[in-house]
Amino acid sequence: MDGFLLQTTIFLGTAVIAVPISARLGMGSVLGYLLAGVLIGPILGLVEHSEDLLHFAEFGVVMMLFLIGLELDPRALWAMRHKLIGLGGLQVLLTGTAITAGAIWMDQPVKTSIALGMIFALSSTAIVIQTLSEKNLMKTGGGRSAFAVLLTQDIAVIPMLAILPLLAAGPILQIATDGSIHSVGDDEAHAAEISLVEGLPGWGVTLVTVGAVVAVILAGRYLVRPIFRFIHSANLREMYTAFALLIVIGIALLMTMVGLSPALGTFLAGVILATSEFRHELESDIQPFKGLLLGLFFITVGSQIDFAGFFADPAPILSLTLALIFAKAVILFGLGRVFGLRGRDQVLFTLSLAQAGEFGFVLISFALQQHVLEPALAEELMLVVALSMLITPLLFIAYDLLTRRMSDSAEIHPDDEVDEQGPVIIAGIGRFGQIVNRLVRSAGFRTVVLDHDMRTIELMRRFGVKGFFGDPTRPELLHAAGLAEARVLVVALDDPKAATKLVAFARRDRPDLHIVARAHDRHHTFELFNAGANDIVREMFDSSLRAGRYVLENVGLSEYEAAQAEQAFYKHDRYTIRELAQHWDPKIPTVENRAYIARAKELEKELEMSLLALLETERKEQD
Structure with a gap:
């Protein structure tokens, strides 16, 4: 026990330091x-036998697949079916086939x-999604395709976990109810297992297995909601967490008892519950356990990687790694081409998915337990x-370098020839600019719309709204749109730096122009x-x-009072912006700008006093 606690x-201590x-x-x-x-493993040698902790942490994989199921609303999946089946399905199939052929x-x-082939067909969801989000690339064509x-x-991963046991070349290992791994051929472990299919004929096994799956579906559909409502009446927060864990562990136990993968059952339950009103409650209750157990899983995997063997002869592992990245990149490049990705989007799609992923560790560990892989080969695969x-990260750096060189390439559409002018120029026709444009045009005023996103321009044209493609920050494009005669310029660009640049240029060129600008913060x-x-x-x-205002109306x-408070807050905020602008210095972080902070506190106190005085006056007048 002491050894387990020390380990x-x-x-946990290493994770708390290393992960941030x-x-x-x-x-x-x-x-x-x-x-x-x-x-803590290969370098410092603080842990030597982490198998017990690994068996416990593997339950995080089961929880992760349950959460994945919760996020997959069947209606959303149906809407994405073309990319999921076409682009995603072909990627998994072609990459898996190519790697299988290479291994043979x-x-x-x-x-x-x-x-x-199955292990290396997968990419790193955690790394790619996080990096795409940090670089604001999720909304690009390449980012959306990578997400699909x-x-x-x-x-x-679900069918892969079901297929791997069929490839077993030796005694099959199973996950016990306590999370430990036992061999089916091990008499002691076998006696400790509770099986619902042991000793049954083939048709009986099939019937019980199908019955277990149907039971999971029916329970998720009709039983979870009443139980959640019953627990809600107790008003005890910990009971929600207990019930969420009961769902995951109970389904995993049932699947193990009928000889199926626990992950398969929990994933199926997650999909069934994806449309439930308790979906977000379940997700928030399970998420901390999933994150902690998955973190322990990856730590134990890292502690078992044989870096000593790698440094003794690094050439084979490096060669296999580079060959894997090259093979996946070639397949991804071809698929991106077939599905209409070009230029930056195609490069992003290709490089972002060319690595192996965290699910590869899961499949390697599972395949090792099933005796599909030899221990020596499994160690090499984990290294790869x-x-x-x-x-x-180097692949994303390569993307940045390549796309900089592509900035003047044929990928960029030539700017449209602006053949219209109007009193209102709208730069940027995203969600913000669309509303402004519709309101102004509906009131009978002509607008000239400029945007640097060709897809957005083409989409607007389908709805009968004419726009011109080009970079709105380019002076020649603005002058072609009638900047010299325009009365109002609306700056609705997504990029804050580009928006500021455009406002500064327009003000220099037209001191009398009225500029309405969208601010990020x-x-x-x-x-x-x-x-x-x-x-x-x-x-x-x-x-x-x-x-x-709606909150005030309901408390x-x-x-009338809520509307007055809203209007007073609005006017005071305008005044606050002008006041704080005198103390704001872009060279000094806000938390270190004492004058700014002091004035902000004074203004907040003024706001509170003015609102209370306003409401008191209104009440007296009503009385």
Whole structure:
């Protein structure tokens, strides 16, 4: 017991230090956990036997697949079916087939080669999604296509876990109810297992197995909701967590008892519950356990990687890793071409998914338990997966370098010839600019719409709204759109820096022009104010103000009082912006700007006093 507690303390302590450092360096939490395991295992030798903890941590994989199922609303899956089945399905199939063929060519057994194909067909969901989000690339064509492929890969893990036992070449290992791994041929372990299919004829096994799956579906559909309502009446927060864990552990136990993968049952239950009103409650209850157990899983994997063997002869592992990345990149490049990706989107799609992923560790461990892989081969595969994931940041750096050189390439559409002018120029026709454009045009005024996203321009043209493609920050495009004669310029660009640049240029060129600008946040508001914008609208300010008014109406104020408070807050915020702009310095972080903080506190106190005085006056007048 003392040894287990010491080992757990070492693992958790290392994770608490290593993972935040990894996240700050932009490598992501998964790589942080792996590096933590490498540090306490091969490097420092603080842990020697982590198998027991690994068996416990493997239950995090079961929880992860349950959460994946919860996120897969069947209606959303149906809407994405073309990309999921087409792009994602072909990626998994072609990559798996190519790697299987390559393994057979390298004299690996057919069953082992099939397992290798499944392991390396997957990419790193954790690293890629996090990096795409950090670089604001999720909304690009390449980012959306990469997400679709990653979603398909996550779903594909389920049949892979079901197929691997069929490839077993020796005694099959199973996950017991306590999370430990036991051999089916082990008499002692076998006696401890509770099986619902042992001794049954083939048709009986099939009937019981199908019955268990149907029971999971029916329970998720009709039983979970009443139980949740019953628990809700107790008003005890810990009971929600207990019930969420009961669902996952109970289904995993049932699947084990009928000889199926626990992950398969929990994933299926997650999909069934994806449309439930308790979906988010379940997700929030399970998420901490999933994250902790998965972190322990990756740490134990890292602690078991044989880096001593790698440094003794690094050439074979490096060669296999680079060959894997090259093979996946070629297949991804071809698929991207077939599915209409070009230029930057195609490069992003190709490089972002060319590595192996964290599910590769899961499948390697599972295949090792099933005796599909030899221990020596499994160690080499873990090294290949780990190295390919460590190389992923370099692939994104390569993307940045390549796309910079492509900035003047044929990928960029030539700017449209602007043949219209009007009193209102709208730069940026995203969600913000669309509303402005519809309102102004509906009131009978002509607008000239400019945007640098060709897809957005083409979409607007389908709805009968004419727009011109080009970079709105280019002076020649603005002058062609009638900047010299325009009365109002609306700056609705997504990029804060580009928006500030456009406002500054327009103010220099037309001192008398009225400029309405979209601000990302308060700091961007100050930048636009200094650049010369007349009216500045923060993205979330007006909608948040309306929400606040609705709150006031439902906590005791009348509609009139709430509207007055909303208007007073709005006017005071305008005044606050002008006041704080005098103290704001872009060279000084806000938390270190004492004058700014002191004035902000004074203004907040003034707001509170003025609102209370206003409401008191209104009540007296009503009385």
